[in-house]
Amino acid sequence: MAVDTWDEIRTAWHVARAGTVSGAAEALGVHHATVIRHVDALEARLGVKLFQRHARGYTPTEAGEALAQVGRATDEQFTQLAARLKGLSGGIEGDLIVTTVPELCGVLVEALTPLLREHQALNLRIRTDRRVLRLEYGEAHVALRAGKQPVEPDNVVQLLAQRSVALYAAPAYLAEMGRPETDADLAGHRFVGDDLDDSRAPYFRWLAELGARQIARCNDTAGRLTAMRAGLGLGFLTEGNDAAGLEMVLPSRPEWEVPLWLVTHVDLHRTAKVQAAVSALKRGLGG
Numbered sequence: 001m002a003v004d005t006w007d008e009i010r011t012a013w014h015v016a017r018a019g020t021v022s023g024a025a026e027a028l029g030v031h032h033a034t035v036i037r038h039v040d041a042l043e044a045r046l047g048v049k050l051f052q053r054h055a056r057g058y059t060p061t062e063a064g065e066a067l068a069q070v071g072r073a074t075d076e077q078f079t080q081l082a083a084r085l086k087g088l089s090g091g092i093e094g095d096l097i098v099t100t101v102p103e104l105c106g107v108l109v110e111a112l113t114p115l116l117r118e119h120q121a122l123n124l125r126i127r128t129d130r131r132v133l134r135l136e137y138g139e140a141h142v143a144l145r146a147g148k149q150p151v152e153p154d155n156v157v158q159l160l161a162q163r164s165v166a167l168y169a170a171p172a173y174l175a176e177m178g179r180p181e182t183d184a185d186l187a188g189h190r191f192v193g194d195d196l197d198d199s200r201a202p203y204f205r206w207l208a209e210l211g212a213r214q215i216a217r218c219n220d221t222a223g224r225l226t227a228m229r230a231g232l233g234l235g236f237l238t239e240g241n242d243a244a245g246l247e248m249v250l251p252s253r254p255e256w257e258v259p260l261w262l263v264t265h266v267d268l269h270r271t272a273k274v275q276a277a278v279s280a281l282k283r284g285l286g287g
Contacts, residue, residue, distance in 0.1 A: 005045065006074070011038035012050055013071025016064055020057035042067075092276045093121035099133040099140040100126065103221045104260070107240045108144055111284025115276055122273070135265040142277050143263040144285075147200030150261055156269045158278075160260040161285050163239045164252035165203045171247060172231035180234075180249060186212065190233035195219040203236045203256040260285065 014024035015035060025032040039058075043050050050064035060068055092115075100108055105128050116122055133139040136154055143150070150157050169179075173190075180186050193214035194204045207214070216227040221241065228235040229245045237243055238258055262281055268274050 005042065008038040008042040008045075009067065009071045010075060011035055012042055012064065013068045013075065015039060015051065015058050016060040016068035017072075018057075019059070023057075091121075092119045092273050094273070095123050095125050096142070096273060096277055097125045097127060097140040098142045098144065098277065100128060100144040101146055102128040103238060103241070104144055104146065106242075107285060108281075111281050112277065114284075115280040119276070135263065135268075141264070141268060141274050142281070143261075144281065145261045145263055146258045147202070149259070150263050152263075154266050156264045156266055158262045160262045160281065163258045163260060165236050165238050165256040165258060166248050166252045167234055167250040168228060168237050168243055168246040169234045169249050170229050170231045170245060173228075173233065174247065174249070176231065183210075186210065186234075189213075190215040192216045192218070192224050192227045192233045192235035194224075201236075201258060203258070206255060207236075 011024060011028065011030075011034075014027050015021065018024045018027060021032045021035045025035045028035070039050065046063075046067075048063045049061055050067060051058040051060055096112075098108060098112070105126055108126060109124075112124055116124055127133060127140060132145075132150075132152075133143065134152075135141075135143060136152070144160070146163075149159075177189055178185075180189060189212065191207060191212045191214045193207055193216075194201065195217045196204075196219060199205065199208075215233045216224075218224050218227065224235055225237075225242065225246075227233070234249060236256070237246070239252075262278060264274055264278065269278075
Protein backbone atom coordinates (compact mmCIF):
# COMPACT_ATOMS: atom_id res chain seq x y z
CA MET A 1 0.00 0.00 0.00
CA ALA A 2 1.30 3.44 -0.88
CA VAL A 3 2.67 5.70 1.83
CA ASP A 4 0.16 8.39 0.90
CA THR A 5 -2.66 6.27 2.40
CA TRP A 6 -1.30 6.80 5.92
CA ASP A 7 -3.68 9.72 6.59
CA GLU A 8 -6.61 7.47 5.72
CA ILE A 9 -5.33 4.61 7.91
CA ARG A 10 -4.72 7.00 10.80
CA THR A 11 -8.24 8.36 10.42
CA ALA A 12 -9.71 4.85 10.42
CA TRP A 13 -7.78 3.99 13.59
CA HIS A 14 -9.18 7.07 15.36
CA VAL A 15 -12.69 6.17 14.24
CA ALA A 16 -12.25 2.66 15.64
CA ARG A 17 -10.91 4.10 18.90
CA ALA A 18 -13.57 6.78 19.30
CA GLY A 19 -16.47 4.80 17.83
CA THR A 20 -17.87 7.93 16.17
CA VAL A 21 -16.99 10.21 13.30
CA SER A 22 -17.28 13.29 15.51
CA GLY A 23 -14.93 11.82 18.12
CA ALA A 24 -12.30 10.99 15.48
CA ALA A 25 -12.66 14.44 13.90
CA GLU A 26 -12.10 16.12 17.27
CA ALA A 27 -9.00 13.99 18.01
CA LEU A 28 -7.53 14.69 14.59
CA GLY A 29 -8.51 18.34 14.47
CA VAL A 30 -10.31 18.00 11.14
CA HIS A 31 -13.88 18.37 9.86
CA HIS A 32 -16.17 15.36 10.22
CA ALA A 33 -16.62 15.33 6.44
CA THR A 34 -12.89 14.69 6.07
CA VAL A 35 -13.16 11.67 8.37
CA ILE A 36 -16.01 10.21 6.33
CA ARG A 37 -14.17 10.84 3.08
CA HIS A 38 -11.00 9.13 4.36
CA VAL A 39 -12.87 6.07 5.59
CA ASP A 40 -14.90 5.72 2.40
CA ALA A 41 -11.78 6.12 0.24
CA LEU A 42 -9.85 3.53 2.27
CA GLU A 43 -12.67 0.99 2.07
CA ALA A 44 -12.87 1.53 -1.69
CA ARG A 45 -9.13 1.17 -2.04
CA LEU A 46 -9.02 -2.05 0.02
CA GLY A 47 -12.28 -3.48 -1.29
CA VAL A 48 -13.54 -4.39 2.20
CA LYS A 49 -15.91 -2.93 4.77
CA LEU A 50 -14.01 -1.61 7.78
CA PHE A 51 -16.99 -0.42 9.83
CA GLN A 52 -20.64 -1.18 10.45
CA ARG A 53 -22.52 2.11 10.40
CA HIS A 54 -25.39 2.52 12.84
CA ALA A 55 -27.23 5.24 14.72
CA ARG A 56 -24.79 5.24 17.62
CA GLY A 57 -21.69 5.48 15.42
CA TYR A 58 -19.18 3.18 13.74
CA THR A 59 -18.27 -0.32 14.92
CA PRO A 60 -15.15 -1.87 13.34
CA THR A 61 -15.54 -5.12 11.46
CA GLU A 62 -12.91 -7.86 11.77
CA ALA A 63 -11.00 -6.18 8.95
CA GLY A 64 -11.43 -2.84 10.69
CA GLU A 65 -10.01 -4.22 13.94
CA ALA A 66 -6.96 -5.60 12.08
CA LEU A 67 -6.36 -2.28 10.36
CA ALA A 68 -6.81 -0.38 13.64
CA GLN A 69 -4.08 -2.47 15.27
CA VAL A 70 -1.67 -1.56 12.46
CA GLY A 71 -2.70 2.09 12.66
CA ARG A 72 -2.17 2.21 16.42
CA ALA A 73 1.27 0.56 16.23
CA THR A 74 2.38 2.75 13.33
CA ASP A 75 1.24 5.93 15.05
CA GLU A 76 3.19 4.97 18.17
CA GLN A 77 6.29 4.26 16.07
CA PHE A 78 6.03 7.65 14.39
CA THR A 79 5.71 9.31 17.80
CA GLN A 80 8.80 7.47 19.07
CA LEU A 81 10.72 8.33 15.90
CA ALA A 82 9.86 12.01 16.19
CA ALA A 83 11.11 12.05 19.78
CA ARG A 84 14.31 10.24 18.76
CA LEU A 85 15.00 12.61 15.88
CA LYS A 86 14.40 15.59 18.12
CA GLY A 87 16.89 14.16 20.60
CA LEU A 88 19.48 13.49 17.93
CA SER A 89 19.21 16.99 16.53
CA GLY A 90 19.33 18.60 19.94
CA GLY A 91 21.87 16.45 21.78
CA ILE A 92 25.48 15.40 21.42
CA GLU A 93 24.90 11.69 21.02
CA GLY A 94 24.54 8.95 18.44
CA ASP A 95 26.72 8.61 15.36
CA LEU A 96 28.97 11.47 14.28
CA ILE A 97 29.99 10.73 10.70
CA VAL A 98 33.05 12.60 9.46
CA THR A 99 34.51 12.19 5.99
CA THR A 100 38.08 13.02 5.04
CA VAL A 101 41.01 11.75 2.98
CA PRO A 102 43.03 8.83 4.40
CA GLU A 103 46.03 11.07 5.12
CA LEU A 104 44.07 13.05 7.70
CA CYS A 105 42.47 10.15 9.56
CA GLY A 106 45.07 10.13 12.35
CA VAL A 107 44.97 13.84 13.13
CA LEU A 108 41.18 13.78 12.89
CA VAL A 109 40.94 11.13 15.59
CA GLU A 110 43.34 13.06 17.82
CA ALA A 111 41.33 16.26 17.44
CA LEU A 112 38.00 14.57 18.25
CA THR A 113 39.21 12.37 21.12
CA PRO A 114 38.47 15.00 23.83
CA LEU A 115 34.92 15.38 22.48
CA LEU A 116 34.35 11.62 22.60
CA ARG A 117 35.62 11.44 26.16
CA GLU A 118 33.36 14.27 27.24
CA HIS A 119 30.25 12.87 25.55
CA GLN A 120 30.11 9.14 26.21
CA ALA A 121 26.94 8.68 24.12
CA LEU A 122 28.69 9.97 20.97
CA ASN A 123 30.04 7.44 18.45
CA LEU A 124 32.63 8.54 15.87
CA ARG A 125 32.47 7.08 12.37
CA ILE A 126 35.20 8.16 9.94
CA ARG A 127 34.73 7.57 6.23
CA THR A 128 37.93 7.92 4.22
CA ASP A 129 37.12 7.90 0.56
CA ARG A 130 38.59 9.36 -2.59
CA ARG A 131 35.02 10.01 -3.69
CA VAL A 132 33.64 13.27 -2.32
CA LEU A 133 30.80 12.21 -0.03
CA ARG A 134 27.66 14.31 -0.35
CA LEU A 135 26.62 16.05 2.85
CA GLU A 136 23.27 17.02 1.33
CA TYR A 137 22.47 13.31 0.91
CA GLY A 138 23.26 12.60 4.56
CA GLU A 139 26.43 10.63 3.80
CA ALA A 140 28.28 12.54 6.54
CA HIS A 141 27.71 15.25 9.15
CA VAL A 142 31.08 16.96 8.73
CA ALA A 143 33.75 16.89 6.03
CA LEU A 144 37.43 17.70 6.45
CA ARG A 145 38.80 18.30 2.97
CA ALA A 146 42.23 19.14 1.69
CA GLY A 147 43.27 21.11 -1.40
CA LYS A 148 41.03 23.40 -3.41
CA GLN A 149 38.17 25.15 -1.67
CA PRO A 150 34.97 23.08 -1.89
CA VAL A 151 32.24 24.77 -3.91
CA GLU A 152 29.19 22.54 -3.43
CA PRO A 153 26.00 24.58 -2.90
CA ASP A 154 24.27 24.76 0.48
CA ASN A 155 27.46 23.96 2.37
CA VAL A 156 29.15 26.06 5.05
CA VAL A 157 32.85 26.11 4.17
CA GLN A 158 35.51 27.37 6.60
CA LEU A 159 39.28 27.47 6.18
CA LEU A 160 40.60 25.47 9.11
CA ALA A 161 44.38 25.50 8.66
CA GLN A 162 47.32 25.40 6.30
CA ARG A 163 49.34 22.21 6.74
CA SER A 164 53.02 22.27 5.86
CA VAL A 165 54.53 19.66 3.55
CA ALA A 166 58.18 18.65 3.26
CA LEU A 167 60.20 16.23 1.15
CA TYR A 168 61.60 13.14 2.88
CA ALA A 169 63.71 10.10 2.09
CA ALA A 170 65.14 7.04 3.80
CA PRO A 171 68.85 7.07 4.77
CA ALA A 172 69.40 4.12 2.41
CA TYR A 173 68.07 6.13 -0.54
CA LEU A 174 70.23 9.16 0.29
CA ALA A 175 73.28 6.92 0.60
CA GLU A 176 72.53 5.53 -2.86
CA MET A 177 71.47 8.69 -4.71
CA GLY A 178 72.89 11.56 -2.68
CA ARG A 179 71.08 14.36 -0.85
CA PRO A 180 69.55 17.03 -3.12
CA GLU A 181 69.94 20.61 -1.91
CA THR A 182 68.11 22.51 -4.65
CA ASP A 183 65.46 21.90 -7.31
CA ALA A 184 68.23 21.48 -9.87
CA ASP A 185 69.65 18.64 -7.78
CA LEU A 186 66.36 16.73 -8.10
CA ALA A 187 67.12 15.79 -11.71
CA GLY A 188 67.67 12.06 -11.90
CA HIS A 189 66.07 11.33 -8.55
CA ARG A 190 63.24 8.87 -8.04
CA PHE A 191 59.96 9.78 -6.33
CA VAL A 192 57.11 8.03 -4.58
CA GLY A 193 53.87 9.67 -5.68
CA ASP A 194 50.09 9.47 -5.80
CA ASP A 195 48.31 7.05 -8.09
CA LEU A 196 45.83 9.73 -9.19
CA ASP A 197 46.89 11.74 -12.22
CA ASP A 198 44.55 14.57 -11.22
CA SER A 199 45.45 14.71 -7.53
CA ARG A 200 44.20 17.87 -5.81
CA ALA A 201 47.23 18.01 -3.52
CA PRO A 202 49.41 21.01 -4.52
CA TYR A 203 52.68 19.13 -3.87
CA PHE A 204 51.66 16.27 -6.16
CA ARG A 205 50.69 18.79 -8.84
CA TRP A 206 54.14 20.37 -8.38
CA LEU A 207 55.73 16.92 -8.78
CA ALA A 208 53.80 16.29 -12.00
CA GLU A 209 54.91 19.65 -13.41
CA LEU A 210 58.50 18.78 -12.52
CA GLY A 211 58.22 15.75 -14.78
CA ALA A 212 60.06 13.60 -12.24
CA ARG A 213 60.22 9.84 -12.44
CA GLN A 214 57.70 8.30 -10.05
CA ILE A 215 59.04 4.82 -9.38
CA ALA A 216 56.12 3.94 -7.11
CA ARG A 217 52.64 5.41 -6.96
CA CYS A 218 50.00 4.70 -4.34
CA ASN A 219 46.75 6.41 -3.30
CA ASP A 220 47.29 5.46 0.33
CA THR A 221 49.66 7.17 2.77
CA ALA A 222 50.67 3.91 4.44
CA GLY A 223 51.67 2.46 1.07
CA ARG A 224 53.75 5.51 0.17
CA LEU A 225 55.48 5.44 3.56
CA THR A 226 56.38 1.78 3.08
CA ALA A 227 57.89 2.53 -0.32
CA MET A 228 59.82 5.52 1.05
CA ARG A 229 61.19 3.56 4.02
CA ALA A 230 62.25 0.82 1.64
CA GLY A 231 64.48 3.37 -0.11
CA LEU A 232 62.59 3.45 -3.40
CA GLY A 233 62.48 7.21 -3.68
CA LEU A 234 61.85 10.67 -2.28
CA GLY A 235 58.36 11.42 -1.06
CA PHE A 236 56.19 14.13 0.46
CA LEU A 237 54.83 14.05 3.99
CA THR A 238 52.30 16.46 5.40
CA GLU A 239 52.55 17.82 8.91
CA GLY A 240 51.41 15.19 11.37
CA ASN A 241 52.46 12.16 9.31
CA ASP A 242 54.74 9.59 10.92
CA ALA A 243 58.25 10.35 9.63
CA ALA A 244 59.97 7.64 11.68
CA GLY A 245 62.89 6.13 9.75
CA LEU A 246 62.97 9.02 7.28
CA GLU A 247 65.01 12.21 6.98
CA MET A 248 63.79 15.62 5.81
CA VAL A 249 65.47 16.48 2.51
CA LEU A 250 63.78 19.78 1.57
CA PRO A 251 61.71 21.84 4.06
CA SER A 252 58.16 22.98 3.52
CA ARG A 253 57.35 25.59 0.88
CA PRO A 254 54.28 27.81 0.49
CA GLU A 255 53.45 26.25 -2.88
CA TRP A 256 53.39 22.80 -1.28
CA GLU A 257 51.18 23.73 1.68
CA VAL A 258 47.76 22.11 1.89
CA PRO A 259 44.71 24.15 2.98
CA LEU A 260 42.26 22.24 5.16
CA TRP A 261 38.59 23.06 4.78
CA LEU A 262 35.90 22.34 7.33
CA VAL A 263 32.60 21.67 5.56
CA THR A 264 29.09 21.25 6.98
CA HIS A 265 25.66 21.36 5.39
CA VAL A 266 23.57 24.42 6.13
CA ASP A 267 20.64 22.31 7.41
CA LEU A 268 22.77 20.64 10.11
CA HIS A 269 25.36 23.33 10.75
CA ARG A 270 23.63 24.73 13.87
CA THR A 271 22.77 21.41 15.51
CA ALA A 272 24.48 20.75 18.83
CA LYS A 273 26.35 17.67 17.60
CA VAL A 274 27.77 19.30 14.50
CA GLN A 275 28.69 22.47 16.36
CA ALA A 276 30.49 20.40 19.01
CA ALA A 277 32.45 18.59 16.30
CA VAL A 278 33.31 21.84 14.51
CA SER A 279 34.55 23.41 17.76
CA ALA A 280 36.65 20.33 18.57
CA LEU A 281 38.24 20.30 15.12
CA LYS A 282 39.02 24.01 15.32
CA ARG A 283 40.68 23.53 18.72
CA GLY A 284 42.65 20.49 17.61
CA LEU A 285 43.59 21.42 14.06
CA GLY A 286 43.07 25.16 13.66
CA GLY A 287 46.24 27.01 12.92
